[in-house]
Amino acid sequence: MTRVLKFIICSCVCGHKGRLDAQKMQSNLDEQPTLENVGAIYPRLKCSKCGAKKTEVWDDTGALLFDPSVNIGCQECGEPIILPRLSAQNGTSLCINCARLAEDELLNPSPPPPPxxxxxxxxxxxxxxxxxxxxxxxxxxxxxxxxxxxxxxxx
Ligand SMILES: [Zn+2]
Ligand SMILES: [Zn+2]
Ligand SMILES: [Zn+2]
CATH class of the missing domain: 2.20.70 (Ubiquitin Ligase Nedd4; Chain: W;)
Incomplete structure (x- = not known):
């Protein structure tokens, strides 16, 4: 089951803290924010006070998702990988979505092209x-x- 994030908290070095709730975020997103797509959302978040893009982001359980000083981009799509995933899958280089695609590919390899x-x-x-x-x-x-x-x- 995909867990929908009811809100995320974005915190900037300038001291500004913003709570972004799903409803608000949805007005410029086509889907509810989840742990799967929050990596895609992250680059679009910016501090509403100073406009800085490098912000810390927590989810609605208080888990730190992104820390700009340790963000690691997925080697496939370049989106930042959430911290809980980085620590759970020590040293992973793929985000949740890309890891899932790679898994699907292993289970159902795409057929070879015509000779x-x-x-x-x-x-x-x-x-x-x-x-x-x-x-x-x-x-x-x-x-x-x-x-x-x-x-x-x-x-
Ligand atoms: Zn700021
Ligand atoms: Zn990826
Ligand atoms: Zn034909």
């Missing part, structure tokens, strides 16, 4: 792409214009 000789559909001249059968067992090559063009071939 060089089969990258153009002989029926209509469009490019081809790799499809996987409904049971997930076999890959085959098909026209990228499917269902307009129904050409397909084995690898």
């Amino acid at each position: 060089p000789g089969k990258r153009t559909c002989p029926s209509c001249g469009s490019s081809t792409t790799t499809y996987t059968t409904r049971d997930g067992e076999h890959n085959f090559i098909g026209c990228a214009r499917f269902p307009q063009c129904r050409w397909s071939s084995d690898f």
Whole structure:
């Protein structure tokens, strides 16, 4: 279950502390802030008093999420990784989202691209792409214009 953050507290070196609640944040976000997306939100937060961007951020349980002096960016997407994750997964270099994507990729590797000789559909001249059968067992090559063009071939 994804935990929605009811509010986060943003604190600046100038001494200003701001409580940003989900409702307020949502007016410029399309989704509720959660531990998964707060990394994407972080770069958009700035102190409403002095405008500084490097702020400390706590979640609604009082856990420190971001400390500008120790922020580490995800090596995939560059978003800062929340501190509870950094300490739980000692030395991780991926944010929650990227780690999850990498895991999905391991469980369901994406199929290989069509081989060089089969990258153009002989029926209509469009490019081809790799499809996987409904049971997930076999890959085959098909026209990228499917269902307009129904050409397909084995690898
Ligand atoms: Zn400030
Ligand atoms: Zn990432
Ligand atoms: Zn075709």
